[in-house]
Amino acid sequence: MPIQPAGGAEIRQLPFPTFGSVLRRLRDERRVSREKLAFETGVSTSYISHLENGVRANPTRSVVEALVRYLRNIRAISGAELRYLFDLAGLSTTDYPGVDALRSEISGDMRHRLTLHEPTLAAYLDTRWNVLACNDSFATAFPGVAAEVSLLRWLFGSDIARGVLVEWEAEARVFVHWLRGLSGQEPEATWPGDVLAQLAEYPDFRRLWHEGNVAYGRDRPEMLIADPxxxxxxxxxxxVFRLDSGNYPGRIQFFVGTRLPQSA
Structure with a gap:
């Protein structure tokens, strides 16, 4: 519908993006006709027309994957574009990627960023508190955590952790309450149950989890760390910052710990 501003000139309202409009743009950029796309993907020409014209708005995952597979063989489609296309189709994934998949997201530039932060403690963690990559200062400050991978298993299962974190009880409570908050953001996901099953063997974890409190970040700006x-x-x-990855948005966190001057 046209918009009539105060000056009198008519301005047409901008169209809202849809799955069909993005599909058509990707198809046009690759100079592929609807008929050719239909033939190569096993989808009818009329169905593609309905998608592009907005008559059909929610294609199945198998249809989207077939369309994408053919189009990206002609010209690459970026991770951001793929995510956008699946989001518009209402097919955003709820599966939680594994550690290896998330580690593959840590590019060479991102790893170099860890080195540049030395001697500041720096690491990439997922939202289940697994260590994806870290610099030497982080690994030295938290001995054994990189090998354990799970910061939570290190926290509750390692005697070293209780010696390194001077205020262990308070820090453990922060991580448990934060984990509860993160799990609540994905009520249909299976990963919270998997994590709880792994940590249930630790009495202190069970005790803090049963407190029922929730957090969405740190309310303690400082951490007291002892050199073992x-x-x-x-x-x-x-x-701690959440990163917006093209393939796994919000799944990766960047941890930065800056040592403060000693009090006189």
Missing amino acids: ATGRADRVAVQ
Whole structure:
């Protein structure tokens, strides 16, 4: 519908993006006719026409995958475009990717960023608190966590963790309450049950989980970390950022811990 601004000139309302409009753009950019796309993918020409014209709005996953597979063979489709197409089709995935899949998202530039942060503690974690990649300062500050992979299993199952985290009880509570908040964002996902099954063997985890409290971030801006070799404790300012990956949006977090000057 046209919009009539105060000045009198008519401005046409911008169209809202749809699955069909994006499909047509991708097809036109590759100079593929509807008939050719239909023949190569086993989808009828009329169905593709209905999709592009908005008569049909929610194709099945198998149809979208067939269309994408052919179009990307002609010219690459970026991760962001793929995500956008599946989002518009109402097919955003609820499956949680494994550690290996998320690690494949950590590019060479991202790993270089870890090195640039030295001597600041820096790591990429998933939202289940698995360590995907970290720099030497992070690995040294939390001995054994990189090999364990799961920060939560290290936290509750390692005697070293209780020596490194001077305020272990408070820090453990932060992570458990935050895990509850993250799991609540995906009520249909299966991963929270898998994580709970792995951590149920630790009495302290069960105790803190049964508190029922929830958090969506740290309410403690600083963490007190002791050097296991010297016993010296440092205050570390902690920040955690969610990253918007093209393939796994919001699944990867960037942890930054800056050591603060010692009090006089």
